Amino acid sequence: xxxxxxxxxxxxxxxxxxxxxxxxxxxxxxxxxxxxxxxxxxxxxxxxxxxxxxxxxxxxxxxxxxxxxxxxxxxxxxxxxxxxxxxxxxxxxxxxxxxxxxxxxxxxxxxxxxxxxxxxxxxxxxxxxxxxxxxxxxxxxxxxxxxxxxxxxxxxxxxxxxxxxxxxxxxxxxxxxxxxxxxxxxxxxxxx
Amino acid sequence: xxxxxxxxxxxxxxxxxxxxxxxxxxxxxxxxxxxxxxxxxxxxxxxxxxxxxxxxxxxxxxxxxxxxxxxxxxxxxxxxxxxxxxxxxxxxxxxxxxxxxxxxxxxxxxxxxxxxxxxxxxxxxxxxxxxxxxxxxxxxxxxxxxxxxxxxxxxxxxxxxxxxxxxxxxxxxxxxxxxxxxxxxxxxxxxxxxxxxxxxxxxxxxxxxxxxxxxxxxxxxxxxxxxxxxxxxxxxxxxxxxxxxxxxxxxxxxxxxxxxxxxxxxxxxxxxxxxxxxxxxxxxxxxxxxxxxxxxxxxxxxxxxxxxxxxxxxxxxxxxxxxxxxxxxxxxxxxxxxxxxxxxxxxxxxxxxxxxxxxxxxxxxxxxxxxxxxxxxxxxxxxxxxxxxxxxxxxxxxxxxxxxxxxxxxxxxxxxxxxxxxxxxxxxxxxxxxxxxxxxxxxxxxxxxxxxxxxxxxxxxxxxxx
Numbered sequence: 001x002x003x004x005x006x007x008x009x010x011x012x013x014x015x016x017x018x019x020x021x022x023x024x025x026x027x028x029x030x031x032x033x034x035x036x037x038x039x040x041x042x043x044x045x046x047x048x049x050x051x052x053x054x055x056x057x058x059x060x061x062x063x064x065x066x067x068x069x070x071x072x073x074x075x076x077x078x079x080x081x082x083x084x085x086x087x088x089x090x091x092x093x094x095x096x097x098x099x100x101x102x103x104x105x106x107x108x109x110x111x112x113x114x115x116x117x118x119x120x121x122x123x124x125x126x127x128x129x130x131x132x133x134x135x136x137x138x139x140x141x142x143x144x145x146x147x148x149x150x151x152x153x154x155x156x157x158x159x160x161x162x163x164x165x166x167x168x169x170x171x172x173x174x175x176x177x178x179x180x181x182x183x184x185x186x187x188x189x190x191x192x
Numbered sequence: 193x194x195x196x197x198x199x200x201x202x203x204x205x206x207x208x209x210x211x212x213x214x215x216x217x218x219x220x221x222x223x224x225x226x227x228x229x230x231x232x233x234x235x236x237x238x239x240x241x242x243x244x245x246x247x248x249x250x251x252x253x254x255x256x257x258x259x260x261x262x263x264x265x266x267x268x269x270x271x272x273x274x275x276x277x278x279x280x281x282x283x284x285x286x287x288x289x290x291x292x293x294x295x296x297x298x299x300x301x302x303x304x305x306x307x308x309x310x311x312x313x314x315x316x317x318x319x320x321x322x323x324x325x326x327x328x329x330x331x332x333x334x335x336x337x338x339x340x341x342x343x344x345x346x347x348x349x350x351x352x353x354x355x356x357x358x359x360x361x362x363x364x365x366x367x368x369x370x371x372x373x374x375x376x377x378x379x380x381x382x383x384x385x386x387x388x389x390x391x392x393x394x395x396x397x398x399x400x401x402x403x404x405x406x407x408x409x410x411x412x413x414x415x416x417x418x419x420x421x422x423x424x425x426x427x428x429x430x431x432x433x434x435x436x437x438x439x440x441x442x443x444x445x446x447x448x449x450x451x452x453x454x455x456x457x458x459x460x461x462x463x464x465x466x467x468x469x470x471x472x473x474x475x476x477x478x479x480x481x482x483x484x485x486x487x488x489x490x491x492x493x494x495x496x497x498x499x500x501x502x503x504x505x506x507x508x509x510x511x512x513x514x515x516x517x518x519x520x521x522x523x524x525x526x527x528x529x530x531x532x533x534x535x536x537x538x539x540x541x542x543x544x545x546x547x548x549x550x551x552x553x554x555x556x557x558x559x560x561x562x563x564x565x566x567x568x569x570x571x572x573x574x575x576x577x578x579x580x581x582x583x584x585x586x587x588x589x590x591x592x593x594x595x596x597x598x599x600x601x602x603x604x605x606x607x608x609x610x611x612x613x614x615x616x617x618x619x620x621x622x623x624x625x626x627x628x629x630x631x632x633x634x635x636x637x638x639x640x641x642x643x644x645x646x647x648x649x650x651x652x653x654x655x656x657x658x
Binding site for chain 2: 015016017018020022023026027028030031032033034035045050074075076079080081082083084102104105106109110113114159160161164172173175176177179180182183186187192
């Protein structure tokens with residue numbers, strides 16, 4: 001996993017609430033056996049017309065979305081299926097952080113394990129971001145701080161261990177494997 | 193000792209290392225279910241690190257998501273249409289063989305939807321922790337197990353260590369009292385709950401369904417309820433094990449037998465939430481007033497009584513977009529709307545009692561002209577039972593398409609899809625845009641409502657056909 005310390009980027013806004021993982025990456029693309037190349041299928045049914053041409057009305061097809069690493073979305077982003085293909089697709093496209101008032105549990109867990117930062121903010125901050133697409137924001141993960149272009153800063157909650165792993169680019173599996181002796185003791189002590 | 197919840201008892205018993213401010217808990221996993229879609233990348237990680245599946249004896253594999261349901265494709269010589277899906281299936285076969293994981297492959301009599309086969313084999317048991325790379329793993333909570341969906345990275349963690357790193361979720365009591373009226377099912381109950389608490393109402397929480405209504409439900413019904421916990425955003429849903437649970441499990445091939453059975457039941461009896469235990473949140477539901485339910489929008493929380501009209505909401509772009517996608521308008525009456533496809537199946541409603549409920553409506557009747565009715569059993573065992581009980585004949589006589597088991601039309605990745613713009617009345621769990629096929633419009637209902645709708649060719653109230 002790539003370490004993630006800071007993201008400084010303009011935002012791209014998808015204001016819909018309850019953006020589910022079937023929208024982020026439709027099920028028909030889940031027949032892959034690798035993690036690679038899913039970015040071109042990100043938001044496929046919103047991004048492409050029936051004939052496969054880009055839908056000019058969809059934000060990711062507009063010039064101002066190019067290079068944006070921060071996605072601002074309506075409440076409850078990433079709900080639905082547990083498919084990790086959703087963060088894989090966002091990362092492959094170039095998104096490094098997602099901001100919403102609420103982010104679904106499994107998506108959040110999957111995102112953190114791949115170097116995609118889920119940021120939950122209060123209603124007022126979210127409202128400002130949703131109504132100012134293209135705002136240049138700064139995310140400082142060590143400080144858990146999101147700074148808006150007007151200088152207003154807000155801290156966001158992030159699980160301590162996940163932050164440690166993100167900052168250092170560490171995979172959680174190494175930590176879990178360091179506990180194997182404790183796991184074996186647990187198994188030996190279980191009476192059922 | 194403090195009064196404890198069912199969830200707390202199961203959680204604590206599986207804490208290998210308790211959580212601290214700096215680190216999540218190391219939580220032991222009793223049963224790891226895997227399938228072809230969310231496992232290949234996890235096996236790849238094992239290979240790259242030269243690791244084995246640590247506890248293949250606690251791992252069970254099946255294929256369900258990308259598999260076809262046409263008999264000629266499952267048992268005949270016609271290959272899986274989609275090359276990538278065929279590759280995925282072959283990869284699970286080779287991974288299972290290489291890593292010593294038991295696999296119910298395409299032609300195995302025990303194959304089926306992962307959340308249907310594990311309970312019917314008796315693998316799912318009270319007090320267990322059960323995970324799977326699939327959000328509907330919450331189904332197994334019906335047995336008093338702590339069961340939840342995980343991502344593929346975590347599938348790899350469980351492969352390598354039989355454990356997960358987890359923060360302890362909060363608890364949420366869903367108290368349901370009163371008797372469900374005829375024609376109102378467990379599916380209607382859970383759709384009502386989701387409408388009530390919202391699609392993110394359960395985020396960060398484990399739901400416990402409690403009360404006289406829940407205690408009166410069969411295991412098939414309890415599984416329907418727990419299955420859709422994730423549609424309320426919940427981490428998991430649980431129901432305390434009781435005599436109904438024990439009766440269901442007794443004699444199942446992989447349930448404890450003999451003296452072990454007695455010891456297991458004695459242990460399982462201690463799992464129920466203690467009187468006076470506190471929950472972080474709660475909601476009270478009166479089941480006696482519930483109606484059959486139907487969704488009208490593009491998430492399961494956009495749900496209404498079948499006999500009602502679509503709520504009018506002014507100035508809400510998300511609502512407008514959802515109704516625009518569905519081709520509906522605020523104030524529309526749902527009954528009588530024409531439909532194209534009816535799907536009965538899925539891990540929500542693909543068990544025997546679901547098929548019996550559908551058959552009670554379809555018996556001696558015909559599917560309306562121009563309507564396609566697809567009935568897909570949740571497992572090969574459900575298929576055999578439905579055939580021996582005569583249900584399959586009722587379905588065929590009615591003009592339904594009766595298939596081999598699998599996820600099928602619940603998600604459009606196996607060849608069973610709904611066409612763009614078509615209306616699908618479905619017993620599955622998600623009415624998201626494009627879930628059943630690009631441009632497909634899904635309305636979630638119970639098996640009885642689905643069957644009645646197939647007969648009438650328009651959205652219909654099953655109580656008129658009981």
